[in-house]
Every structure is written in C-alpha cells, then in structure tokens.
Amino acid sequence: MPSNKLLQLAHDLMFSLVHGNGLVYNTCWEDPRLDRELLGLKPDSRVVVITSAGDNALDYLLDTPASVDCVDVNHRQNALLELKRALFTQADFETLFAFFGDGGGEGCAAAYQELREHLPQYAAAFWDRNVGYFKPGGLARSFYYRGASGALAWIFARFLSVFKPGLRLGIQHLLAATTMEEQRELFARLEPVMWGPFSRWLVGSTSIMALMGVPRPQAALIKAKHPGGMEGFIRDKVRRVFTELPVADNYFWRVYCHGRYTRECCPEYLKQANFEPIRTRLASLRVHTNTPSGFLHANPGPYTHFVLLDHQDWMAWHAPKVLSEEWRLILASATPGAKVLLRSAGLDASFVPSEARARLRFFPELTEPLHDRDRVGTYGSQHLAEVL
Structure with a gap:
C-alpha cells in the first residue's frame, strides 16, 4: 500500500478514536458574537445547533428564542452541556465560574456531588468518572487542558514553559496589550520565534490534527485551498487574530494560553449579569444525543434556524449521500426563510450539494465582512443561507 494511503488511514483512524472515545471540545471554537448578529434570533425562533461544548447555545438564550435544540452524536459533549445547565439551576454564579471560568477549584468535587442527582443518567455516569478534570494541581491544572483539544493546548503550554519560557512570557504580554x-509591535517580535521545528511538527502531525478535531478531508481542503498549505494557513490566521483584532475580549485564545478565563474576558454565559437571564430560560433548551439527520427524522420541526458548525466539510468527502440526506431533512424541517449558518475550512460553500443550493440563498455581503471580525480566526469561511 502506498505510504500516503497509509498516512491517510492513520489520520482517519486517529480521528475516529479521538472523537469516538472521549470529550473532544472543552469550549466552543466558534465566535457567538458573529452568530447572534447573523441569526437575528427572536422570541418565536426555533433553533437547532450542534452542541459542541454548549457555550454558544447558552449564549443564544440571551436572545430569548422559543427553543434551542442541541444535537451531538458524542454524548460526552452533551454531558458537558448538562453539567453547565445543572450549575445554573442548582448552584450559584460563583460555583459556575469556579468550574468553567477558573477551570476548576478545591470545592468543585463537593459541589458536583450536590448537583449530581439533577443530571441525566448518562451525564452523571460520565462526570462520576471525570469530575477530576476540575481538580486543581497536577500536570493538567485546569479543565481547559482536558479533553482532546485541551490536551493539545497543554502540550503547547508545556513546550513553551520548558523550552521557550521567553516566548511564553511574550505571549502573556501580548494578551495584556491595551492598544x-x-x-x-509585540507580535512582530514574537512571530519569528513562534515558528520552528516543533510548531511545524504540530501542524503537520496526523495525531495533532485529530486532537484539534480536524478530519483528514478538512486538512486536505486547507492544503489545497491555501498557497502556504496547513502551516501557511495557520500562520496567516494567527497573525490576523493578533494584529487586526483587539485581544482584550478574545477569550478563545486566552483560555488556552492561561487555562482559565477572567471575569472581564470570558463567554457571555460566564458573565455574572447574564446568570439569571440564562437560568430563567433554560426550560427552552433541550439536548439530544443523535446525528442531525437522526434528530430531524425524529423531530421534524418546523425550525427557523440551523447552526451546523463545520461538520459538513467531513461529510462532503466521506459521506456525500449522508450529507444529501441531511440537507433533505433540513429543508423539509425548515420554515420559509429559515436561516442556516455554516463554517468551513475551505474558502467557499462548494461542499453544499447542488440540490440543496437550489433551495438556498447565500449572503456573502453579510458574512465576508463579519468573518474578518472573527475572534477565533481559524476557519476558512463562514456562510449564511436562507431557505427559499
């Protein structure tokens, strides 16, 4: 078997093992500020969103939609959202922030025992085994260095601490910049030091891409679409985030560099002023362990909004028939004028099947300017479609 075929199989196997056997995303890696601006949620909105870490679904509740259905095939991601829900309903803001703002603390294990009975059985079973994620100390030090994506952040943080302490200090100064x-100026000094053999290994490694949640088709798409390949893509994205957007409210990068949020720089669901508004609206949030197609088949709607993240990149390569079926169910479940929000590693929406595109109107005049304001900065493109 050719060596490149073996590498492809190894990547696919690693991705399947990572995503099928543990928590992958410990925080959402999509900017909800852009989502909420594009979606325009209203009191009669009925939203379907892929759960991921659940952060953005909680943020959507601030816009008072009628319902938010969170769907994820990985029950561990749903268990994470259910723990957050229980902290809202059974604890107070300080306890919530200890878990998910500070990334853990001495009182988290005891607090978990008090709210455990309010979790669904599958979520309680998961956290019974893994509540240690919130235990301070040890090598990981924080919940945000747990799970697949957290493990990658931990590897990078440890590398900086041991081998490049000057770069680590420089990044801390960069995150504290006020203008x-x-x-x-700070990034111009740091950028040449950032990219060396280790960082090139990180972005070229099959295992590391799997930890990041990047399936092989997405990696191939980036390499094909970007003139600098994967390394050039990531370099350009990191440069844009740190030289074109203020870091003061960029909690996405801060949490992986520091292992925690601050009260001022954190997701909206972790801000004290939003605790009660979200708590009072949690009855409209439902969680489902299923594929989007499986959920829509069992719960045909109608729905006004679909937030699909970037999972269709993978489907377009590996499961085009499944992707077509997903779109058939989306369109059958959508109200006229329903909005569909997607992200992609590529630069366009060519992954959307032609039969679905015939029923959709896209708005690049809205998404392209907003994409430039994306605080995450790691996607190739963002797309908003309206069902005709």
Whole structure:
C-alpha cells in the first residue's frame, strides 16, 4: 500500500478514536458574537445547533428564542452541556465560574456531588468518572487542558514553559496589550520565534490534527485551498487574530494560553449579569444525543434556524449521500426563510450539494465582512443561507 494511503488511514483512524472515545471540545471554537448578529434570533425562533461544548447555545438564550435544540452524536459533549445547565439551576454564579471560568477549584468535587442527582443518567455516569478534570494541581491544572483539544493546548503550554519560557512570557504580554499598536509591535517580535521545528511538527502531525478535531478531508481542503498549505494557513490566521483584532475580549485564545478565563474576558454565559437571564430560560433548551439527520427524522420541526458548525466539510468527502440526506431533512424541517449558518475550512460553500443550493440563498455581503471580525480566526469561511 502506498505510504500516503497509509498516512491517510492513520489520520482517519486517529480521528475516529479521538472523537469516538472521549470529550473532544472543552469550549466552543466558534465566535457567538458573529452568530447572534447573523441569526437575528427572536422570541418565536426555533433553533437547532450542534452542541459542541454548549457555550454558544447558552449564549443564544440571551436572545430569548422559543427553543434551542442541541444535537451531538458524542454524548460526552452533551454531558458537558448538562453539567453547565445543572450549575445554573442548582448552584450559584460563583460555583459556575469556579468550574468553567477558573477551570476548576478545591470545592468543585463537593459541589458536583450536590448537583449530581439533577443530571441525566448518562451525564452523571460520565462526570462520576471525570469530575477530576476540575481538580486543581497536577500536570493538567485546569479543565481547559482536558479533553482532546485541551490536551493539545497543554502540550503547547508545556513546550513553551520548558523550552521557550521567553516566548511564553511574550505571549502573556501580548494578551495584556491595551492598544492595537502595542499588539502589532509585540507580535512582530514574537512571530519569528513562534515558528520552528516543533510548531511545524504540530501542524503537520496526523495525531495533532485529530486532537484539534480536524478530519483528514478538512486538512486536505486547507492544503489545497491555501498557497502556504496547513502551516501557511495557520500562520496567516494567527497573525490576523493578533494584529487586526483587539485581544482584550478574545477569550478563545486566552483560555488556552492561561487555562482559565477572567471575569472581564470570558463567554457571555460566564458573565455574572447574564446568570439569571440564562437560568430563567433554560426550560427552552433541550439536548439530544443523535446525528442531525437522526434528530430531524425524529423531530421534524418546523425550525427557523440551523447552526451546523463545520461538520459538513467531513461529510462532503466521506459521506456525500449522508450529507444529501441531511440537507433533505433540513429543508423539509425548515420554515420559509429559515436561516442556516455554516463554517468551513475551505474558502467557499462548494461542499453544499447542488440540490440543496437550489433551495438556498447565500449572503456573502453579510458574512465576508463579519468573518474578518472573527475572534477565533481559524476557519476558512463562514456562510449564511436562507431557505427559499
């Protein structure tokens, strides 16, 4: 078997093992500020969203939609959202922030025992085994260095601590910058030091891409669409995030660099002013362990909004028939004028099947300017479609 075929199989196997056997995402890696601006949720909105870590679904509740159905085939992701829900309903803001703002603390294990009975059985079973994720100390030090994506952040943080302490200190200064001029000056000094043999290994490794949640088709798409390949893509994205956007509210990068949020720089669901509004609206949030197609087949709607993240990149390569069926069910379950929000590693929406595109109107005039304001900065494109 050719060596490149073996590498492809190894990547696919690693991705399947990572995603089928553990928590992958410990925080959402999509900017909900952009989502909420594009979606325009209203009191009669009925939203279907892929759960991921559940952060953005909680943020959507601030716009008072009628319902938010969170769907994920990985029950561990849903268990994470259910723990957050239980902290809202059974604990107080300080306890919630200890878990998911600080990434853990001495009182988290005891607090978990008090709210455990309010979790669904599958979620309680998961957290019974893994509540240690929130135990302070040890090598990981934080919940945000747990799970697949957290493990990658931990590897990078440890590398900086041991081999490049000066770069680690420089990144801390960069995250503390107060002006764009200061950010650009600091980044210009740091960028040459960032990219060496280790960082090139990180972005070229099959195992590391799997930990990041990047399936082989997405990696191939990036390499094909970007002139600098994977390394050039990531370099350009990191440069844009740190030289074109203020870091003061960029909690996405801060949490993986520091292992925790601050009260000022965190997701909306972790802000004290939003605790009661979200708590009072949690009855409209439902959680389902299923594929999007399986969920829509069992719960045909109608729905006004679909937030599909980037999972269709993978489906377009590996399961085009499944992708077509998913779109058939989306369109059958959508109200006229329903909005569909997607992200992609590629630069366009060519992954959407032609039969679905015939029923959709896209709005690049809205998404392209907003994409430039994306605080995450790691996607190739973002797309908003309206069902005709």
